[in-house]
Amino acid sequence: MTETVVLLAALLALLAGLAAGKAWERYKLRGGRWIDRRRLRGSPHYILGLNHLVSNQIDLAIDELTKAAQLDRDALEIHLILGNLYRENGQVSKAIQIHQRLLQRARMTTLEHAHVLLCLGLDYRHGGFIDRAAETFSEVVRLDPRNTHALLNLEKLHEEQHEWREARVIRQRMAEAAGDEHNPRDQAILAFLENELGLQAMREQRPDQAIRHFEAATHLDVKTVPAYLNLGDVRLALGQRKEAVEAWEKIVRIVPERAYLAFSRLKDAYAGIGAPERFPDLCRRLIDTNPQDWRARLALGEHLAANGAARRGLDLLLESLLHNPHGLAIHQAIWRTLSVLAFEESVVTRYINLTRDAVFYLDPHICMRCRYRSTELLWQCPQCHEWNTFVEERIATAEESEEAPA
Numbered sequence: 248m249t250e251t252v253v254l255l256a257a258l259l260a261l262l263a264g265l266a267a268g269k270a271w272e273r274y275k276l277r278g279g280r281w282i283d284r285r286r287l288r289g290s291p292h293y294i295l296g297l298n299h300l301v302s303n304q305i306d307l308a309i310d311e312l313t314k315a316a317q318l319d320r321d322a323l324e325i326h327l328i329l330g331n332l333y334r335e336n337g338q339v340s341k342a343i344q345i346h347q348r349l350l351q352r353a354r355m356t357t358l359e360h361a362h363v364l365l366c367l368g369l370d371y372r373h374g375g376f377i378d379r380a381a382e383t384f385s386e387v388v389r390l391d392p393r394n395t396h397a398l399l400n401l402e403k404l405h406e407e408q409h410e411w412r413e414a415r416v417i418r419q420r421m422a423e424a425a426g427d428e429h430n431p432r433d434q435a436i437l438a439f440l441e442n443e444l445g446l447q448a449m450r451e452q453r454p455d456q457a458i459r460h461f462e463a464a465t466h467l468d469v470k471t472v473p474a475y476l477n478l479g480d481v482r483l484a485l486g487q488r489k490e491a492v493e494a495w496e497k498i499v500r501i502v503p504e505r506a507y508l509a510f511s512r513l514k515d516a517y518a519g520i521g522a523p524e525r526f527p528d529l530c531r532r533l534i535d536t537n538p539q540d541w542r543a544r545l546a547l548g549e550h551l552a553a554n555g556a557a558r559r560g561l562d563l564l565l566e567s568l569l570h571n572p573h574g575l576a577i578h579q580a581i582w583r584t585l586s587v588l589a590f591e592e593s594v595v596t597r598y599i600n601l602t603r604d605a606v607f608y609l610d611p612h613i614c615m616r617c618r619y620r621s622t623e624l625l626w627q628c629p630q631c632h633e634w635n636t637f638v639e640e641r642i643a644t645a646e647e648s649e650e651a652p653a
């Protein structure tokens with residue numbers, strides 16, 4: 248993973264450098280002589296350095312590019328890449344030194360200046376100098392208001408410090424800079440930031456404000472699941488059970504694949520308003536609309552088993568297992584139900600036959616952006632810090648994988 252990042256960062260710097268390369272004239276007066284810069288760029292050190300970069304041998308790439316940089320002290324791109332390589336190699340102070348030296352150059356265009364500052368900002372961020380990183384990225388944005396790279400870094404810095412309001416301002420600027428203020432991705436991120444503001448208000452005992460944030464989140468993006476969960480929680484804490492149920496039921500209606508997140512809340516709330524039957528009804532509706540919904544089967548199975556219908560409950564639990572053979576919660580529910588049925592031999596045999604070919608493994612949630620894996624569903628990825636990127640890896644049953652084309 249880090250290796251890919253290193254390579255990517257270096258290549259991006261290279262590409263950006265080449266783009267700025269118009270300013271990099273072919274011929275250069277040095278020591279009273281014109282030098283063909285294209286030949287310099289074609290020096291073995293430069294090419295060797297790039298080759299090492301591509302084959303991910305960072306130390307060797309640094310060696311060769313250092314030689315190339317000595318051959319041509321004016322070549323902005325080589326110095327930029329070199330600094331970036333040092334940074335990604337963990338030598339942050341060296342990276343800072345190189346990039347700071349570049350800033351002292353007199354003849355730089357505004358965009359080149361912004362680009363050097365961006366690299367320096369990344370150095371600071373990497374080294375944990377948060378304030379200096381924020382200042383530097385802000386300076387980049389001042390020079391180049393549409394620099395989404397700097398804006399994104401600023402946003403992440405604010406998020407890391409839980410400065411949700413500031414992060415929201417930056418995300419709004421990014422949407423404006425892209426000229427598309429209603430881009431669904433931006434709306435979704437703004438919604439998650441609103442949700443965080445709501446949680447903050449909840450912690451600070453300001454329920455009215457929390458409700459406004461959660462509602463704003465769902466207006467920005469109707470699929471912001473945690474905002475509905477939290478909205479219901481605030482409503483419930485205020486004694487507004489009916490409104491709480493309404494909030495949670497919106498998940499069932501709008502994002503049924505995440506309905507399970509509201510199961511225990513809804514189950515308790517239905518019981519609280521004297522309508523416990525609404526819970527199994529809800530599960531049945533979910534199963535009808537999505538036959539693969541193992542969680543609704545699990546919940547319904549457990550509900551039936553707990554209400555004197557162990558056999559019917561067990562049927563549903565075994566069906567649930569068919570769709571998700573590695574679900575620990577399902578196995579536990581089955582064992583509980585088997586014990587209620589006094590481990591009757593025929594049902595135990597059914598269970599054993601079902602599980603014989605199942606493949607077991609954990610962490611089925613995976614970040615679509617960086618492939619980070621997690622046992623839990625996460626709203627923000629701890630590795631790439633992106634919002635709402637987790638999907639549940641589809642685990643085929645043994646039967647299905649046999650049918651699937653190779």
Ligand SMILES: [Zn+2]
Nearest residue numbers: 614617628631
């Ligand atoms: Zn990720």
